[in-house]
Structures are given as C-alpha cells and as structure tokens.
Amino acid sequence: MTGNTHIIGGIAAGLALEQVSNYDSLVLVGASVIGALLPDICHTGSKIGRTFPLISKIVHNIFGHRSFTHSLLFLFLIGMFMNNYISNESFKAGILIGMMSHYMLDMATKKGIKLLFPLNINVRFPVTTRTGSKTEDIVTILLTVLCVYLGFETISHSFILK
Template sequence: MTGKTHASCGLLIGMYLAKDYGISFESLVIISSAVAGSLIPDICHTKSYIGRRIPILSKVISLLFGHRSFTHSLLFMFLSYYLLNMLEVQSLYIESFIFSIASHIVLDIFTSSGVHLFYPIKVKVRSPISIRTGGMIDSLLFFVFLGSIYFVFFKTNPYIVIIIDL
C-alpha cells in the first residue's frame, strides 16, 4: 500500500477515537499519534514517506531487518506498546498509535509480498487476495478511507459544519 493509503486509514482510526473530544488538544494528539502509527512500520523502507524524512534511521533499520519484517510484526507492536507504556503515555494515545500500526500491517498483508507477522520466525503472512501497491484497488481504498473520514468527522460533529459554513 502507498503511504497515503496507510495515512488515510490512520487518520480514520484517529478521528474515530477522537470523535468524543471535539476540537481539543486531546483530539489533535489522538489523531497525530494514529497517523504516525500508520506510517511508522515503513521506517524499514528508505523510499517510504517516513523513510525519506528520517533517512539515517531508515537505512539502519533496513540493513538490520529488511523490508516488512520486524517493523511489520506482532513483536514490533508489543515493543511499541511496552515502550510507550513505560514512558507513561496516556492509554488513549497508545491505543491510537497501536491500532494504526495494526491497520498498516493488515493492509500490507494484502500485498503480494506479505509481512513477517511472527518475526523473528521467518514465515510470511499474506492474503490470497493481492492488492498492488499504487494500483487501482489501493487508490480505491484511499478514497473509501477519505469518505469514511468525512462521515466520522462531519456526521458525528455537526457543530463543525456550522463553523465551516460561516
């Protein structure tokens, strides 16, 4: 999947989790952590959106683990949860981040190369249905996520429509 598809899915997760907080600092952090979580697994790919922004770290992780292995695993999700919990990050922010990592992994299971979900065990998990990165289905998913974001944001927060209409 492309970065924009992952980010739009993360944004949808963040907006859904933040919908009860209105326009607030909490909402901003929930949404930001979800988008970050949806992109962070691709730190192992030097040409990804996040890999281009943190090139040295991306190169090191890529050399150590390769693409779609450690950062696309249950182990990575668990260690991320554990680290954020140790840092005493609020649980809702952690949930937002972890759910978005999970969404990234699930979406990449639908690519032809799959993921090493059980890393360090070298077994690839992939769906029998394959979606080409950057292909028509990937683009369709992006627009479905955008439409869903519209629904979550505007239909659950009608007062925001009034603010925008002014």
C-alpha cells in the same frame, strides 16, 4: 501500500477508535497518522524513511522491509516502550491503532508482511493487490469516504455532548 494510503488508513482507524472511546480526538488521530507511518521506517524511500534516513538505513540493513517493523513483536515492543516513557493514553492508543492499520493494509498486498517475525512466514489476505495499483486507489477513496463519515460523527458527538 503507499504512504498516502497509510495516512488515510491511520486517520480512519483513529476516528473509528474515537467513536467507541473517551480519548482526546485530536491527539488520537494525530498519533494514529504517526503510527500508520512508523512501520515503514524499514524502507528508506518511505515518508518516514526519508524523514529519518540514518535510522531507516540501519533498520533496513538489519531487518529488511516488511519484517520486524511489520510484526506483532514490534507492536508489542512499541507498546511497552510507550507504557514506560509516555503518559498520554490518547497518544499511545493512536500510535498502536495506526500501526495496526498499517499492518492490515500491507496484508492486502501480494507480498504481505512477516506478522509473526522472527518466523519467516508472510501473512496476507486471500485477496490482494499491488502497491500503487488502481485497486489501491479505490481503497484510498473508500478510506477517505469513511474518514469524512467518521469525522462528521466525531464532530456531531462533540457538539451534542457539550
């Protein structure tokens, strides 16, 4: 999936989590965008890879694309790192939900991801699409509609509760 689809997917995941939690909405959703982009640090042409080119090149040279940074192991290590160094629970939850949304979206591509890294097994959904395809455009539109709906829900709950 493209960076824009991952951003929209991260926002949707953050807003969905916000519906069932007491996290700070702005921090949660902002962090979910960061988390949705983070796994592609292994791809030098990605939005985050272009932002941190040296780190991206190193990670890509060691692991390649869609392996370690797209795995449950990486998700676990990021969670452990944040538990030790970051105190804001909304931020931590946003990063992790954004990463999970990234994994889900990339599992909908033909290549899939190495979710169980270091095992060399590609995990993908039974129905897949190509990155940048018309089908991805439809997914992005549907996620955008979901974001609008969940955004209105978030705003309405905020005003009703206050």
